[in-house]
Amino acid sequence: MCFLERGYHQTGVRDIANRAQVSLGNLYNHFPGKHDVLVEIAMLERKEMDPFLKILAMRSPTPKVLDKFIRAYSKYLAAPENVILTLEISSEAIRQPDIAQLFVENRAELTDALTAVVKRGIDDKDFRAVPDPEQASQIIIEVLEGSAYRSVLSEVPMRKLMGSVKDFILTSLLPRQG
Amino acid sequence: MCFLERGYHQTGVRDIANRAQVSLGNLYNHFPGKHDVLVEIAMLERKEMDPFLKILAMRSPTPKVLDKFIRAYSKYLAAPENVILTLEISSEAIRQPDIAQLFVENRAELTDALTAVVKRGIDDKDFRAVPDPEQASQIIIEVLEGSAYRSVLSEVPMRKLMGSVKDFILTSLLPRQG
């Protein structure tokens, strides 16, 4: 909550302790330092991916799975707090290797699952044979998150952006002879 | 430089003054505060867009223009410093309205130019009639920048990512009957 409201660096350890209704000293009994609180949060973030992993694991036709995933993930990203937290973590990841690793791992979990779907879709001839399914997955995630950030910043609701986003992704992925 | 190396919040005003070979007090004769140094940088960033605007203004066939733009912009984004600075500014933009406005304005300059190209491409039947050219332009930029961030974080050179990125964008944009 604190990191969301004021950002990682502007948040004081005191703020965190107060918000958690824990004494300052006791916070340090549970976390070696401020940094580790962010690490903990980055690890908690990972669990939030579970529903999306479940969707991507479904054995329905891949276009349906993809559609469901996009819908669910964009709904998740429609909550500014999720976008801001991700940005906050991205930002720290630049200079803190352990955060970077966590971030990459979290992301890999999602893209790996999406990659599997894309590959299956290609096999099923539901998707175009993209040159590199893994890269394609990464790009799909990035398009979604990029739009989410834009939505926060320009205060345009995510759903207003989703039409074009979906069109962009699907056109790129579906076979040419619709 | 300081913001790049250590990040906005980890950089002290002293660091900036030292780096600029200016006394601390004198820095404050030129900038009301640390925040305004970032603002200044965000405004300088804008000028760096000029070459890309020039490319986008070219009257060559739109696929060629688009290709040239993607090449140039991705080369620019291949320099980690440009990615990091953009991330640093994005991050501040979340909580500082004036930075947000500058960021949005800078971005608009680029997407407006790109939108014009996309529209012209559609008119020329070189591009598919995407539902919303402006949105499409935004997404193209976001795909490029998202990949650049990924390149920095996973230490994969940008050029290794560009194949898929280009494929993704072009497939989405070019008419279905190649």
Add this chain to the structure above:
Amino acid sequence: MCFLERGYHQTGVRDIANRAQVSLGNLYNHFPGKHDVLVEIAMLERKEMDPFLKILAMRSPTPKVLDKFIRAYSKYLAAPENVILTLEISSEAIRQPDIAQLFVENRAELTDALTAVVKRGIDDKDFRAVPDPEQASQIIIEVLEGSAYRSVLSEVPMRKLMGSVKDFILTSLLPRQG
């Protein structure tokens, strides 16, 4: 002590911390800021009025009470530190409403007690029926403090001024037919 020696504005928070044998950071664990240290002092000042309030509460004949009060209060004011601190607080009171309120409240405590004595003296026909006993009390306090300030500034001991001060007050207060 610091405020006495160097004045409120010339005193640094560091000076206070050093003098109090407390680390600078810890001072801020106990006081939100420098201002609040002054507030605390203004509140402590109030307690110093207790002996005078006790005198004023005595049920002896009012001229005796008044005389005792003047003696006691002027003795208190003979210590330059008390005068200087009052001046320091007065000075801040001009622009800081909470200090002003404290100052007025402190003063009211004293003048209220003195007013009661004056009123009783009038009832007992020991004092002249002054038009407004409360105002008279205020003036008496002001005469005493004004003289004390003059004593500090011109380095004339307070006791040398007290003859005229007493004469001035008593002549104004005692009934015309001595």
Add this chain to the structure above:
Amino acid sequence: MCFLERGYHQTGVRDIANRAQVSLGNLYNHFPGKHDVLVEIAMLERKEMDPFLKILAMRSPTPKVLDKFIRAYSKYLAAPENVILTLEISSEAIRQPDIAQLFVENRAELTDALTAVVKRGIDDKDFRAVPDPEQASQIIIEVLEGSAYRSVLSEVPMRKLMGSVKDFILTSLLPRQG
């Protein structure tokens, strides 16, 4: 103006230069430093006493002169700016000998003139033979200024206090058998 609005210590030399529409450097061509600006003001203050000195020099019956003086001086003190500036200077006088001397001199000019009036009044049997006319004069000034400060702080207009003030002074000064 600056000293009035923000106080001597809170005012920066830059503020003064800006207000005076003079460049910072040029201010230092005219005054050796900030301190000397205050000195200059204290000296200007002296000239403001001229009208009161003129009144006190009048050869009319002393009770009339006294009355006229009290009226004029209390009117002057009814302007908070005059009170605040005096307090600001008093405050500095505590620790800066040259300001103290100026303040005492300014004050002496006024009290000397008032003392002369009191003495003449005693000779004329218009006033009671106070034990020390000079001290009495000082006290009269202090009563007036003390009331003025109270008027500023408690936001009661000076004229509401003047009834009691006048009564207090006159009762103390006029002969017992009115």
Add this chain to the structure above:
DNA sequence: AATGAATGAGATTTCATTCAT
């Protein structure tokens, strides 16, 4: 006489962390 950039010491305040209890 005038300018304003330059200086560096010093101002107040915040901070992550430690530690005795």
Add this chain to the structure above:
DNA sequence: TATGAATGAAATCTCATTCAT
């Protein structure tokens, strides 16, 4: 496990003054 006082380095910013022009 819990507490919160204590620490001191570092943060941002202000200030009176100087000085080359």
